[in-house]
Amino acid sequence: MKVLPFKIPKPQQDALVFQDDLDLVFYDKLHQHEEIQLSLIVSGDGSLIVGDTINHYETGDILIIGSNLPHVFISDENANIPSHMLTLFFTKDAFGPHFFDLSELEALEPFFKRAEQGFKITSKKKHLTSLFYNLKQSSKLESFIILIRMLQITSIASYESLSSFIYDKRYTDNEGKRMRNVFEYTMTHFSQDISLDTISGVAVMTKNAFCKYFKKRTNKTYFQFLNELRIEHACKLIIKNNDLSISEIAYRSGFKNISNFNRQFKSVKGSIPSAYKQRA
Numbered sequence: 450m451k452v453l454p455f456k457i458p459k460p461q462q463d464a465l466v467f468q469d470d471l472d473l474v475f476y477d478k479l480h481q482h483e484e485i486q487l488s489l490i491v492s493g494d495g496s497l498i499v500g501d502t503i504n505h506y507e508t509g510d511i512l513i514i515g516s517n518l519p520h521v522f523i524s525d526e527n528a529n530i531p532s533h534m535l536t537l538f539f540t541k542d543a544f545g546p547h548f549f550d551l552s553e554l555e556a557l558e559p560f561f562k563r564a565e566q567g568f569k570i571t572s573k574k575k576h577l578t579s580l581f582y583n584l585k586q587s588s589k590l591e592s593f594i595i596l597i598r599m600l601q602i603t604s605i606a607s608y609e610s611l612s613s614f615i616y617d618k619r620y621t622d623n624e625g626k627r628m629r630n631v632f633e634y635t636m637t638h639f640s641q642d643i644s645l646d647t648i649s650g651v652a653v654m655t656k657n658a659f660c661k662y663f664k665k666r667t668n669k670t671y672f673q674f675l676n677e678l679r680i681e682h683a684c685k686l687i688i689k690n691n692d693l694s695i696s697e698i699a700y701r702s703g704f705k706n707i708s709n710f711n712r713q714f715k716s717v718k719g720s721i722p723s724a725y726k727q728r729a
Contacts, residue, residue, distance in 0.1 A: 485564055679702045
């Protein structure tokens, strides 16, 4: 199976695909697909990388990921709960190239605009959650009606964007594999020292070429991305392990210098770790 681009398996005549995924972890490869994705996290938590941004997801979250938007779920394997997600996939032209251009559906345009960068719903979640569960026993016609209702609700609900920058070209297979390898290595080894020599070797590029390549596709340097991943991990440790000291959290997150940890944490989260811990 190709990681990038990723094909959603579906019957040829079906415009909508509903998936009920239950496993130890979600699909943990960087991938993109033509379909727009609406997902309910029934259980599980972890990190979600969308475009250039690292997010945290948890039980009850409702996430929308746009067409061909690179993303990867990194399930917390130590959470001791299964990863369970309900997802509806569809393409904007699934019902004809001009269906969503109808004046009657003009109110749904905010959904498609927000989906370009991905977004997480922060209001009206109870209603949307019930619609996701209704999909499990719905006929094709009922699923279509539920989709339109979901789009209507998500077009007016409060939300948070999942990414701030989206590379405006689709990844080729080779580019996708290269970025996948870089992300996978980083997610596996972020608590260790990662040198530019090492990560450019993973990408099979010179150091200078890799720096330009990564910056062009994420709008940030590799080490900015690495620090954000480490800070996201530190936040999870702060929230879930109150008995850990700040210095221990820093070390487990890949920071060998506490002052650098404090500085990087404040740069990403807007406060120092001790203040964040008091609010958690």
